[in-house]
Structure formats: structure tokens, C-alpha cells
Amino acid sequence: MASTSASAGALLHHVRTGRARSRAELVALTGAARNTVSARVDQLITAGLLEEGGRGWSTGGRPPKLLQFNSRAGCVLAVDLGVTSVDVAVTDLSAQVIASAGHAIDIAEGPGPVLAEADRLAQQVLAEAGLSTADVRAVGVGVPGPVEFSTGRPSHPPIMPGWHDHPIPHAFSRYDCPVFVDNDVNVMALGEMGVAGSDQDVLVVKVGTGIGCGVIVEGAVYRGAQGSAGDIGHIHVAQPDGREVLCRCGNVNCLEALAGGGALLRDALAAGLPVQTTRDVIELAAQGDGPALELVRAAGRTIGTVLAALVNFFNPHRIVMTGGVAQAGIPLLAGIREAVYRRSMPLAARSLEITVSAAPDLSGRIGAALMAVEGFLDEDSVDQALAR
Known part of the structure; x- marks a missing residue:
């Protein structure tokens, strides 16, 4: 379907994201007049935001000049x-x-x-x-x-x-x-989501000192009315043994207080593990230490109970785990997947992907x-x- 906008900003976006590579493709994409598109492309070239490269394939006439975004314009x-x-x-x-x-x-x-x-x-x-x-x-x-x-x-x-x-x-x-x-x-x-973006619905869950969730709706960040959408670290999680853990926000049994980085370290110290930081717990689990593995897996299951509710509500294409604790990888994922697939409705979980970020340090x-x-x-x- 043709775009409703052929403003200079919209044309730049189409070239920058790879949707169009020539004036002719911009005309076809937007449905705008060739003269209008050409004038606005010239404006963008003069401003240094677009530049002309080589020639594209000919479809019968003169081969079109290819357009490319000038990423060096600042x-x-x-x-x-x-x-x-x-x-x-x-x-x-x-x-x-x-x-x-x-x-x-x-x-x-x-x-x-x-x-x-x-x-x-x-x-x-x-x-x-x-x-x-x-x-x-x-x-x-x-x-x-x-x-x-x-x-x-x-x-x-x-x-x-x-x-x-x-x-x-x-x-x-x-x-x-x-x-x-x-x-x-x-x-x-x-x-x-990267430079190319996406049109998917995705949950990006950071598990570090705190726990939070970036909500991507059709490729765009959803922030909510005041910008606090995705603050899942302070969702209440009931404990089967009835214990209450105080969270730094003042409430008890928040997800962060039970499964965040600080909670993982606290529980590891209580279990007598030789650790001083959360990273130590993650490294111990990576070395195959049984108690450390079980702590990470248990944190995953706790996080998974909250994510299962989000999957039922939001029905995302995928969930991406990131943050320091997410670097625990497979043991954390195992706990999360166990809870999510057990508690989510079959339709919502049928094609759901749950993965760890490929570059958590860079994202x-x-x-x-x-x-x-x-x-x-x-x-x-x-x-x-x-x-x-």
C-alpha cells in the first residue's frame, strides 16, 4: 500500500531504512508526483542528508541514479x-x-x-x-x-x-x-531492534540490579501515558511459603526483590556460596556449580511467572533477555521457559521465541x-x- 506522506522527512526515512533506493522507487512507494519527489530529494541532497551513488538496473529507459543516506552528516x-x-x-x-x-x-x-x-x-x-x-x-x-x-x-x-x-x-x-x-x-x-527496525511485537526484559521490560509494539517503543510502561520489576509475586521480602521501593515481594541481581547475591550468600558480587554467582553457575545453577534457574522460574502473565495479555512474537543476570544464559532461560510455557495459554505461546540478547553489553x-x-x-x- 502506498504511503500517505511524501514529505522530505518521510522520503528520507524510506531511503534510510532501505525501503527505496531511487526517485522512481520513492514515487512508486508514496504515490506522489515525480516532480514533487524529485524536488524534495534535491532538498535533502542540498542539506547533505542524502547523496547520489551509482546507477541502478534499467527497466527500459536510462538507469536510475541510486540514492543513499549520508550517515556522515553529523x-x-x-x-x-x-x-x-x-x-x-x-x-x-x-x-x-x-x-x-x-x-x-x-x-x-x-x-x-x-x-x-x-x-x-x-x-x-x-x-x-x-x-x-x-x-x-x-x-x-x-x-x-x-x-x-x-x-x-x-x-x-x-x-x-x-x-x-x-x-x-x-x-x-x-x-x-x-x-x-x-x-x-x-x-x-x-x-x-537495530537500525533496520522491526514490525514485530517484542518484550525486551533486562535482568540486572533491577528488572524492567521494554515493550515494542509493531516495531516502536510503547511508553504508556506517562512513560512508565514496562516497569515489571515491581509487580507482586506471591511466595508459596508465605515469606515476605522487602523491596527497595517499600513494598514486599516485588519481582526485583525476589529475582533481581541483588536478590541472587543475597540468596547465594545465605546458601554459603563463596561469592562477593552478582557476577560471581553468574560465573559460578557457568562453571556448573550445582547450588549456583539452582539459584539462577529458580530466579528464571520467578521471572517466568510474571512473563507468562504478560504473554497471555500481550501475545508477543518474541521475548529477548538482556542485562547482567541474563548473561547466565541457558540456566536462566531454562527456568523462564519452564514457567512461561507451563503458565501461558497454548495459542499465545505456540510460536513464541525466548532468547538471550546477542550483544547485551552493546544494546x-x-x-x-x-x-x-x-x-x-x-x-x-x-x-x-x-x-x-
Whole structure:
């Protein structure tokens, strides 16, 4: 079916995502007049966003000139803030990483020191890439807590003390460009979809210090009314033995308090395992340690009970697990699959895929870059920029 829009921004999107590679294909795709398409393509070429390459196959007349997106028409900064780490990358406008840097931090140090360090790393990676502040077209930031997407301000984040309502975009005002801030799981979900995107319904579940879920509806992040969709870490999970575990949010028996990274470490220490960090528990399980394997599998089963309810409600094509605990791989997946396939309705689970991310360490930075790119190259934003 032909697209209803033939604006310059829409035409750029079609070329950028590979849907069209020539003026003729854009005309066929949009149903717009050839002169209209040609004029808008010329605008995009003049603005440096499109460029002409070689010749395509002829269908009888002169071979068409091929169009391609100029991913070098600027760069974006991708900032991935975790509870215990900060990673910053500079990418081109196709989210290809040019340079990156990062190290351990404590998010509880507060927005001042943490964002100052993120900005310092941003300057460092720009210098490494031979780029300047003026080359930055947008900044994307992922943070480990609920965010009001329209303002870029965290809202009562349970594991980010001192961050409530902080205007994160202001920390990057030196770049004089749009700054987009979102929950880290939504950002990771974008990263999992990749540059080409998808038209599927997908749940991207991060299991790290906290537990969250990025909800992808027909290829786009679904944020809900205020931006808190997918906060599954604080869904209540009843315990068969009646025990109550206090969560950092103040409630008891939240999924995060029972199966997150902190819970895994707590239960491992209680079982007398020789561990100091959650990563130690994961590595012990990877070495085949029986008690560690059972703890990881049990965490998977607990997570799976919540995911089963989501599968029945949302009926996704697939579920992708990411985050530090997800690096446990097969034992965690085994527990999740056991609970999901046992508790989901047969139709909902019939063709459901449950996998671990192929690049859990990278998806946060790639997703932050894609968020920035998509914001900068949004159809309306492109049209307004060309009008100016």
C-alpha cells in the first residue's frame, strides 16, 4: 500500500531504512508526483542528508541514479547510565560506533557528579573520533529508572537516590541540540531492534540490579501515558511459603526483590556460596556449580511467572533477555521457559521465541544512539529543519 506522506522527512526515512533506493522507487512507494519527489530529494541532497551513488538496473529507459543516506552528516552521543557504570559512545547517523569509553560509577552519587562524568567522557570520545561539539546533532541518554519522556526527568526512581525530577537534558546544553532521555530498558529495546527496525511485537526484559521490560509494539517503543510502561520489576509475586521480602521501593515481594541481581547475591550468600558480587554467582553457575545453577534457574522460574502473565495479555512474537543476570544464559532461560510455557495459554505461546540478547553489553549504547538518531531525523524535525 502506498504511503500517505511524501514529505522530505518521510522520503528520507524510506531511503534510510532501505525501503527505496531511487526517485522512481520513492514515487512508486508514496504515490506522489515525480516532480514533487524529485524536488524534495534535491532538498535533502542540498542539506547533505542524502547523496547520489551509482546507477541502478534499467527497466527500459536510462538507469536510475541510486540514492543513499549520508550517515556522515553529523554524529550523535549515546550515554548509557547503569546503577554501577557509565558508558558513552559517539556514533554516526546510522548508529555505528566511532569511539566509546566507560567505567564503573555509583548512580547514588547523584546527578551532579555522574552527569559531569558523562559529559567528560563525551568530550573524550569526540576528541578520539576527531569530531567537535558542533558536529553533534542529538544526544540520547538511558537511565536505570522511570523517566517522563517528554521532559527527560526521572520520576521517583527507586535505585537512583537524589535524581527525582532532575532536568537531565540541561547537563548536555553545550551541544545545542535535542537531548532525549528514556528508561534504560526502553533504550536497550531500541538497540535490540537495530537500525533496520522491526514490525514485530517484542518484550525486551533486562535482568540486572533491577528488572524492567521494554515493550515494542509493531516495531516502536510503547511508553504508556506517562512513560512508565514496562516497569515489571515491581509487580507482586506471591511466595508459596508465605515469606515476605522487602523491596527497595517499600513494598514486599516485588519481582526485583525476589529475582533481581541483588536478590541472587543475597540468596547465594545465605546458601554459603563463596561469592562477593552478582557476577560471581553468574560465573559460578557457568562453571556448573550445582547450588549456583539452582539459584539462577529458580530466579528464571520467578521471572517466568510474571512473563507468562504478560504473554497471555500481550501475545508477543518474541521475548529477548538482556542485562547482567541474563548473561547466565541457558540456566536462566531454562527456568523462564519452564514457567512461561507451563503458565501461558497454548495459542499465545505456540510460536513464541525466548532468547538471550546477542550483544547485551552493546544494546544500551546502540539504543541510546538510535533514540538520538530517530529524534533528530523524525519526519517533522527534518521538514522543519529544511523549512528553516
